[in-house]
Amino acid sequence: MGLRPLDLSKWLEYDERCDEELSLKAQLIASDYDAVVATNPEGDDASVELLGEIKRFLHEVHPGRSTDTVASEHPVVQASRLAQEDFCVLVKEDTWRLRAACVCFPSRWDLASKIGTTLDDIHSPVPLYDQELARPTNAFFDRLTPDKSFWRLNWTLLDSPVLHQRTSTRRAPRGDLSAWFFRVERQSLRQLPITRATIFTIRTYVTSAAALRENDDEFVSSLLRALDSAPASVQRYKGWTGVATRLRDAL
Numbered sequence: 001m002g003l004r005p006l007d008l009s010k011w012l013e014y015d016e017r018c019d020e021e022l023s024l025k026a027q028l029i030a031s032d033y034d035a036v037v038a039t040n041p042e043g044d045d046a047s048v049e050l051l052g053e054i055k056r057f058l059h060e061v062h063p064g065r066s067t068d069t070v071a072s073e074h075p076v077v078q079a080s081r082l083a084q085e086d087f088c089v090l091v092k093e094d095t096w097r098l099r100a101a102c103v104c105f106p107s108r109w110d111l112a113s114k115i116g117t118t119l120d121d122i123h124s125p126v127p128l129y130d131q132e133l134a135r136p137t138n139a140f141f142d143r144l145t146p147d148k149s150f151w152r153l154n155w156t157l158l159d160s161p162v163l164h165q166r167t168s169t170r171r172a173p174r175g176d177l178s179a180w181f182f183r184v185e186r187q188s189l190r191q192l193p194i195t196r197a198t199i200f201t202i203r204t205y206v207t208s209a210a211a212l213r214e215n216d217d218e219f220v221s222s223l224l225r226a227l228d229s230a231p232a233s234v235q236r237y238k239g240w241t242g243v244a245t246r247l248r249d250a251l
């Protein structure tokens with residue numbers, strides 16, 4: 001599962017792209033609300049608690065940042081306007097279900113089709129999830145406590161730097177490395193102390209592969225190693241089939 005312990009003073013990350021990304025979120029919420037926000041009443045209490053936790057985090061860790069929000073908006077939307085992260089709220093019922101989310105920067109998945117569903121349903125397109133990850137992921141959610149939080153990384157290669165990628169078509173990146181972007185998701189998982197909901201955050205970083213190659217001698221060899229070692233089903237899902245060969249040919 002690739003989970004590492006998270007120091008909660010590093011829960012949310014702010015960088016020089018903050019203003020630009022928050023205004024992009026505002027545009028998407030205004031123009032495409034139903035694509036980027038999904039809520040069920042079962043997630044309302046936890047969303048209120050989430051908003052409170054973000055405000056507390058900001059007071060403690062980034063005291064200069066404004067925590068002003070518009071109270072008439074859904075709390076998960078207010079939460080999303082305060083950070084570069086996307087937020088998902090999962091509530092334990094018969095099993096863990098996604099009950100509220102504001103996801104402005106999806107990596108090729110569609111939020112509306114996942115709201116209300118379980119961890120297993122959310123991950124149904126992911127190869128090997130069922131066999132290798134479903135059981136440990138559900139067990140991890142059941143064992144999570146408010147005093148121990150975690151983070152993990154997920155990455156892929158795309159031919160576009162656009163943050164909002166809703167289409168679920170996972171085709172191979174076009175062109176060569178000069179046109180590719182390395183897209184990394186820093187995901188965090190924590191349990192809220194009162195509602196005991198689990199908060200899943202997704203922070204998306206996009207960097208041009210050419211810039212990474214320029215600044216890091218190991219980049220291309222590590223990339224090739226990762227592409228080569230992924231099982232064929234994962235390569236198909238990620239749109240990586242043939243990419244390593246194309247990269248070698250181009251070099």
Ligand code: HEM
Nearest residue numbers: 001088098108109122123125126133137140154156200238
């Ligand atoms: C320990 C927790 C989790 C693990 C180990 C995990 C693992 C994974 C993996 C391996 C993938 C395939 C992604 C790729 O390689 O590109 C994936 C995709 C995804 N995950 Fe998770 N995940 C976790 C938690 C969550 C949670 C809490 C959500 C809640 C929204 C979530 C939503 C998704 C979605 C939407 C996708 C894309 C699915 C699609 O293609 O439609 N994950 N996850």
